[in-house]
Amino acid sequence: AQADRTLGALLERLEASGRAEHTIVVVTSDHGEALGEHGLLEHSDHVYGEQVDVPLVMVVPGQALLSLGAPATLMDVAPTVLGLAGLTAPATMDGADLLAGVALGERPQLARSFGDRPQLSWTRWPLRLVVDVATRKRQLFDLTRDPGELDDLALKRPATFAWLFRELVRAV
Numbered sequence: 001a002q003a004d005r006t007l008g009a010l011l012e013r014l015e016a017s018g019r020a021e022h023t024i025v026v027v028t029s030d031h032g033e034a035l036g037e038h039g040l041l042e043h044s045d046h047v048y049g050e051q052v053d054v055p056l057v058m059v060v061p062g063q064a065l066l067s068l069g070a071p072a073t074l075m076d077v078a079p080t081v082l083g084l085a086g087l088t089a090p091a092t093m094d095g096a097d098l099l100a101g102v103a104l105g106e107r108p109q110l111a112r113s114f115g116d117r118p119q120l121s122w123t124r125w126p127l128r129l130v131v132d133v134a135t136r137k138r139q140l141f142d143l144t145r146d147p148g149e150l151d152d153l154a155l156k157r158p159a160t161f162a163w164l165f166r167e168l169v170r171a172v
């Protein structure tokens with residue numbers, strides 16, 4: 001609620017100042033907060049959706065509203081803003097211009113935790129594999145059917161699990 005109020009105030013001031021039509025506003029976060037999901041609270045260090053799936057909203061003057069339909073990464077923000085400014089991102093820059101027709105669902109995403117509970121996740125939309133490195137517990141979720149990551153499909157879909165696990169191992 002505080003973020004909504006603050007963003008609303010910023011957008012109102014931009015509008016009042018006459019700068020809104022010349023300003024790109026990007027709103028995102030570096031992490032989410034657990035509110036009891038998976039038995040965790042607040043800024044815990046894990047790789048489930050409540051921690052790693054964060055909003056990305058871009059207000060672009062003259063652009064119609066657009067929903068990407070698949071997850072992007074924070075690495076995509078800079079190339080996208082550069083593209084909107086008419087600039088080309090350096091070849092060495094990670095990420096992609098989200099408005100340049102990138103097939104987002106085809107790009108796998110790796111996340112890792114850094115705390116006492118080391119975890120890895122490999123998301124190939126709409127599937128997410130979660131591996132607890134310490135306990136070797138492995139879980140598979142279909143994020144379209146189960147956005148809360150409660151129904152572990154690892155034993156129900158062994159071929160899919162094995163495919164994603166091989167990809168994760170190759171990636172790390």
